[in-house]
Amino acid sequence: MFESAEIGHSVDKETYEQAVATLREALLAAQFELREQARFPVILMINGIEGAGKGETVKLLNEWMDPRQIQVEGFLLPTDEELARPPQWRYWRRLPPKGKIGIFFGNWYSELLVARAQGRIKKDRLEQAMEEIVRVERMLSDEGALILKFWFHLSKKQLKRRLRELADDPRQSWQISVLDWAQAKVYDKIVETAELVLRRTSQDFAPWYVIAGADPRYRSLSVGRILLDSLQVALKNRRHHRVNPHCAPLVSSIDQRGLLDSLDLSLSLGKDEYREQLLAEQIRLNGLIRDKRFRRHALVLVFEGNDAAGKGGAIRRVTEALDPRQYRIVPIAAPTEEERAQPYLWRFWRHVPARRGITIFDRSWYGRVLVERVEGFCSEADWMRAYGEINDFEEHLQRHGVIVVKFWLAIDKDTQYQRFKERESVPFKRYKITDEDWRNREKWDLYVDAVEDMVDRTSTALAPWTLVEANDKRHARVKVLRTINEALEKALARD
The missing domain is CATH 3.40.50.300 (P-loop containing nucleotide triphosphate hydrolases)
Structure with a gap:
């Protein structure tokens, strides 16, 4: 699943600048229509290997679009208030309203992958959790949400090189934490679990997109174009009132009354x-x-x-x-x-x-x-x-x-x-x-x-x-x- 993302994809500067000019204009137009329609929210799930450019890409999206209509949420360790309630509570209360874009870092996938990598959950619980996630995402989609899930990927070699480059640059070394180096040590386990999770939870109503993270221009254009294409299709469908009800007929009991x-x-x-x-x-x-x-x-x-x-x-x-x-x-x-x-x-x-x-x-x-x-x-x-x-x-x-x-x-x-x-x-x-x-x-x-x-x-x-x-x-x-x-x-x- 991740092989193609480990290839050295790249975009030259001139091509990138030309593409971005067109892309920004189209994204802003789509975002304006999204706000005007106010008929559905957009939820972006941001996951992947540390150092693969997740934060940088989201920062660019905020620059390319109207940041007032983008709601970025970072879910770190749960607070005491969150620990006192079912785990989904912390995500539900921060969903974006119709007409806005919500970007979730540290979402339910991050929580699942970290727990599995640390050995806190076994495979049967992982399977159960994936089924629960699919049901929740189907429900959100049925309620109208456009859900896009991005996995930013680096090979193990690319990850280690990226960490060394950041460590050697005084202006960027602050970005590296002990957890980044720790992830490099359990890279194989994280990728193995991630491949399973992506396969089981990529659905037509909430697809996964694997983004090659080595080249910043390539990954930014990839995410921007996917977001634009998805938004344009969703907005067109809403204009024509096309829906996918995802429901089965009601079967009455013999003695119903x-x-x-x-x-x-x-x-x-x-x-x-x-x-x-x-x-x-x-x-x-x-x-x-x-x-x-x-x-x-x-x-x-x-x-x-x-x-x-x-x-x-x-x-x-x-x-x-x-x-x-x-x-x-x-x-x-x-x-x-x-x-x-x-x-x-x-x-x-x-x-x-x-x-x-x-x-x-x-x-x-x-x-x-x-x-x-x-x-x-x-x-x-x-x-x-x-x-x-x-x-x-x-x-x-x-x-x-x-x-x-x-x-x-x-x-x-x-x-x-x-x-x-x-x-x-x-x-x-x-x-x-x-x-x-x-x-x-x-x-x-x-x-x-x-x-x-x-x-x-x-x-x-x-x-x-x-x-x-x-x-x-x-x-x-x-x-x-x-x-x-x-x-x-x-x-x-x-x-």
């Missing part, structure tokens, strides 16, 4: 029984959160349900048992302009709690397969592929110690109607009812279909759905607390 219908919505608790059980479960929850084993975990609670099903009341009974400094409630409404400029899951990754933390989502990422599906706020391709993206997201959280507990609070149409009318008649509850709530009732059956599909496709062993019979609020609140406690006990018992 039976799941919610099978709930016994008559379940209820008397006042005295409710007070006793509620207090017991709240005390139990408080003890589990203070358990020293929870220091290695975080908790994410997802509340979905019919309008007026009692999500707010259930959340309040949970938080009554918690220290206010330890939890955060995130109400999810229509996305802001900032959020619409990012991949769909970005606004949820922002709120992933650190270890020992708790995030409670009042509505969640499931909006894509519920309200956005039913109301037509996204394409069928978007909500169809969202099932797999959501499962990957929750699996990633679980694998890194985040306990995910999901609730669907279910009520029947008559109960919902009664609660709507009560909200209209009680002054301090009127803010809870809107015209949109009444309109949603007209699409009751469509929402039932969406919920059935959601549960069928995203209730996994790692993050199962709990369906809560919520016609009686007291029963619902106790069931929610008991389910959270059981999930915590199960997770802590494995430690």
Whole structure:
């Protein structure tokens, strides 16, 4: 894979200067259209052998283009804040918005290659990590991102010569670190792993480009032309609304409509029984959160349900048992302009709690397969592929110690109607009812279909759905607390 990059490719000065003049003009025009369209971001992954010209090339791109529209991110050793969360969190929070170019140094590939070279991960974990990366990049591509991955290469002989030249030049010797010389010693292992990673993760939606790094003019023109060609094709496709949905048709279960219908919505608790059980479960929850084993975990609670099903009341009974400094409630409404400029899951990754933390989502990422599906706020391709993206997201959280507990609070149409009318008649509850709530009732059956599909496709062993019979609020609140406690006990018992 790297043989051709080790050949002495070169470009003479006159040819280079002529090519750069044309290239800069075209890149600036493409960048201007990218900003004006603001329909997709560009993500450049910069990896390769140290000394192969990664930094110099990115510096040139900033000179050739408008640097105000380029976001360069360098990921060094993770901070304490990043270590307290799943590894992908640090990358998600720094993705470029639509219309801009993001350049990632020290990205998820660098992290993987260094860990493998140092013997911190075995081959089976490397294989698993590569599969995860491909899924993430496919998701980003499906969300519209243009992803280009560059490997800057030098042969072992070229690397050693490059290091010696820098060491002998007082103006450039500062660029060399102990790590550069250390990499030269494990060169063969790094290249062997890199070849495997590039083969497995180069996809049509996120291709790798191997750049010969010995000649600065050759490598700069190579990267610039690849970026220009890719941008022009992507901009043309967006102008003509061409998309690649990457989704499979939805297959309905034979008894699809039976799941919610099978709930016994008559379940209820008397006042005295409710007070006793509620207090017991709240005390139990408080003890589990203070358990020293929870220091290695975080908790994410997802509340979905019919309008007026009692999500707010259930959340309040949970938080009554918690220290206010330890939890955060995130109400999810229509996305802001900032959020619409990012991949769909970005606004949820922002709120992933650190270890020992708790995030409670009042509505969640499931909006894509519920309200956005039913109301037509996204394409069928978007909500169809969202099932797999959501499962990957929750699996990633679980694998890194985040306990995910999901609730669907279910009520029947008559109960919902009664609660709507009560909200209209009680002054301090009127803010809870809107015209949109009444309109949603007209699409009751469509929402039932969406919920059935959601549960069928995203209730996994790692993050199962709990369906809560919520016609009686007291029963619902106790069931929610008991389910959270059981999930915590199960997770802590494995430690």
